[in-house]
Amino acid sequence: MxxxxxxxxxxxxxxxxxxxxxxxxxxxxxxxxxxxxxxxxxxxxxxxxxxxxxxxxxxxxxxxxxxxxxxxxxxxxxxxxxxxxxxxxxxxxxxxxxxxxxxxxxxxxxxxxxxxxxxxxxxxxxxxxxxxxxxxxxxxxxxxxxxxxxxxGPTRLDYPLVPLGAVPGRQEGPLVGGNLVTLASLAGTPLAFRAPAGALVILEDIGEPYYRLERALWQLVEAGALDEAGAVCLGTFEGCRAFDDTPLEAIIAETLAPLGVQLYHGLPVGHGLQNRPWRYGATGVIEGSRLTVMG
The missing domain is CATH 3.40.50.10740 (Murein tetrapeptidase LD-carboxypeptidase, N-terminal domain)
Incomplete structure (x- = not known):
């Protein structure tokens, strides 16, 4: 049917x-x-x-x-x-x-x-x-x-990603997140985003210069939105403009450093050609360079 x-x-x-x-x-x-x-x-x-x-x-x-x-x-x-x-x-x-x-x-x-x-x-x-x-x-x-x-219904899907730095051990948690600037815009409102304990937070964006992405992430960090996150997984940042030769992953890693949260990048999710779906809140498991979701 x-x-x-x-x-x-x-x-x-x-x-x-x-x-x-x-x-x-x-x-x-x-x-x-x-x-x-x-x-x-x-x-x-x-x-x-x-x-x-x-x-x-x-x-x-x-x-x-x-x-x-x-x-x-x-x-x-x-x-x-x-x-x-x-x-x-x-x-x-x-x-x-x-x-x-x-x-x-x-x-x-x-x-x-x-x-x-x-x-x-x-x-x-x-x-x-x-x-x-x-x-x-x-x-x-x-x-x-x-x-x-x-x-x-429930479907198992596997997604590639790349850990920044040393490969950590197995991580498991609910998948949440989405568009970075949208999430930041909710801070201070009744809709404010806060990642649940151990969450794998997916972030992506389009057309923003790096300084605006840094500003948005700083806002989330300072608002406590990522205090309990287990990991941050970066999707694509289509058309986002660099200021110099500093990679976006390095800027994000620096902003997240006070939290000690594990960072990954290369997830095929975002505004570009690669935008694979994921069930919001489903449990994801990261092992090495793979995210597996059943939900």
């Missing part, structure tokens, strides 16, 4: 042709895509005002045939919704929320309330599946195949 998903636009406005291509891409995988007749009602750079976007989220969860709620894109806007969500309505028909980037704010709130969430490609990215077969389109297809597998 094909999967049925509902599209939502909780963040920024998306051109209609990009949405249509994303829908066609998902349908090419055998997914049944549901969406309201009017998916967006543009408000400035947002897909709609707060009430509009909230109504979409609630309606998608209440559709009895929908098996997952998939965000069209990120951008900005998810944090505006979190404190106004009727969490009891969502818990009545729990189903995973899928997305990344700005969705980071909601993924963590879902997890805190025991609701399923998947950090993975946004729906509009499925438009790339309509391109002629190539190495890049095959990578994207594999990532969507993994996402669909996670929707269906």
């Amino acid at each position: 094909p999967l049925t998903i509902s599209l939502i636009t909780p963040s920024s406005f998306t051109p209609e042709d990009a949405i249509e291509q994303g829908v066609q891409g998902l349908e090419s995988l055998g997914v049944e895509v549901r969406r309201p007749a009017l998916l967006q009602r543009r408000t400035r750079y947002l897909a709609g005002d707060r009430e509009w976007r909230l109504a979409q989220l609630h309606a998608a969860h209440e559709d009895p045939d929908t098996q997952a709620v998939w965000a069209v894109r990120g951008g900005f806007g998810c944090a505006q919704l979190a404190e106004h969500i009727d969490w009891a309505r969502l818990a009545h028909r729990p189903k995973p929320l899928i997305g990344y980037s700005d969705l980071t704010a909601l993924l963590h709130q879902y997890h805190l309330r025991g609701l399923p969430a998947i950090h993975g490609p946004v729906a509009k990215a499925a438009g790339q599946l309509l391109q002629p077969p190539s190495e890049e389109s095959n990578i994207v297809r594999a990532q969507f195949d993994e996402t669909l597998a996670l929707i269906r």
Whole structure:
């Protein structure tokens, strides 16, 4: 039986042709895509005002045939919704929320309330599946195949990563995190991120100069968000600009040094071509240069 998903636009406005291509891409995988007749009602750079976007989220969860709620894109806007969500309505028909980037704010709130969430490609990215077969389109297809597998149920996935410095022993903990600048923006608010004990914190970003990434990480460190983290795993930092020849990993290691937390990099997660999905809150195990997740 094909999967049925509902599209939502909780963040920024998306051109209609990009949405249509994303829908066609998902349908090419055998997914049944549901969406309201009017998916967006543009408000400035947002897909709609707060009430509009909230109504979409609630309606998608209440559709009895929908098996997952998939965000069209990120951008900005998810944090505006979190404190106004009727969490009891969502818990009545729990189903995973899928997305990344700005969705980071909601993924963590879902997890805190025991609701399923998947950090993975946004729906509009499925438009790339309509391109002629190539190495890049095959990578994207594999990532969507993994996402669909996670929707269906527990799935074991293995991810490569590289320890910075000496190879530590086995580490195990829940996977949390997401977009670095988004997480930092939540500090000092009711949505403030705090990694649970032993957590493997995944961080990624796009288009930020290194000094802004350092500032965002410093904010998380000083806010105590990473005090109990077991490790920090860096995904991709697509288009992020260096100031000199200092590698980003070295800057992050220096900022994390007071915490004594283990640092890894090279995780294929982020805004670039490599954006493999992972179930938010699932238990991950790091041994050597491999992260294994069953969840």
